[in-house]
Amino acid sequence: MSGLSLDATQLDRYSRHIIMDEVGPEGQKRLLDSSALVVGAGGLGAPVIQYLAAAGVGRIGIIDDDVVERSNLQRQVIHGDGDVGRPKVESARDFVATLNPDVDVDAYETRLDRDSADVLEDYDVVVDASDNFPTRYLVNDSCRLAGIPVSHGAIYKFEGQVTTLRPDGPCYRCLFREAPEPGTVPDCATTGVLGVLPGTVGCIQATEAVKLLLGAGEPLVGRMLFYDAMDMSFETVPYAKDPDCPVCGDDPIDSIDDIEYVDGCAIGAD
Secondary structure (H helix, E strand, O other): OHHHOOOHHHHHHOHHHHOOOOOHHHHHHHHHOOEEEEEOOOOOHHHHHHHHHHHOOOEEEEEOOOEOOHHHHHOOOOOOHHHOOOEHHHHHHHHHHHHOOOOEEEEEOOOOOOOOHHHHHHOOEEEEOOOOHHHHHHHHHHHHHHOOOEEEEEEEEOEEEEEEEOOOOOOHHHHOOOOOOOOOOOOHHHHOEOOOHHHHHHHHHHHHHHHHHHOOOOOOEOEEEEEEOOOOEEEEEEOOOOOOOOOOOOOOOOOOOOOOOOOOOOOOOO
């Protein structure tokens, strides 16, 4: 155990991990040496950041261009009333520093776009906690080309969904080739969202990310998990790789340079 470089404080902090055969000191050291990028520090990103930091993922990147608003506090649990008006990445970084000094935070106060997508390649796993379709498609396409796994989540009113996009499985475009027409899917500012819902969905995303970093368990690859908070029900629906998928099919793209991540985020035929 001494060769794993876990000090006495770490042995105490992560003791409930270390005593598990599925994790152990080797797995904990692996988490401390791992990195995860969380895209979005809002409703889904908040519990993801909280639990990845608590688990001891050694480097967490957080990318978000938004500031904390008071209406966020009903569900974005890493931000407090005193953070209103601050950039979310700064508030999130301070939260992690208080929670776990083992964790380094890379804060990117910017919107993820085609020009900044290279940052995704610097991490072992990406957690898509975004709230818009252009970002979801950009994350999917970029990470698939770079061979990086993604934990995807989305929420709507009382419902949520989670799936894991691993390089050897189907991608997001196998499920949804293109985004819905703009304006056809309202956001939570229009329809509202149950405050505890992103906590449940984000925790599942964090669980998937930790499993991917540990190489343990069966992630939600080729499976979409649907959660209905009103019925308190979970349903898992399988889906397969689409041979005609423009990103992971038989004739995939080799670059995102020509893709416009607006409206339907379509990939045109050659």
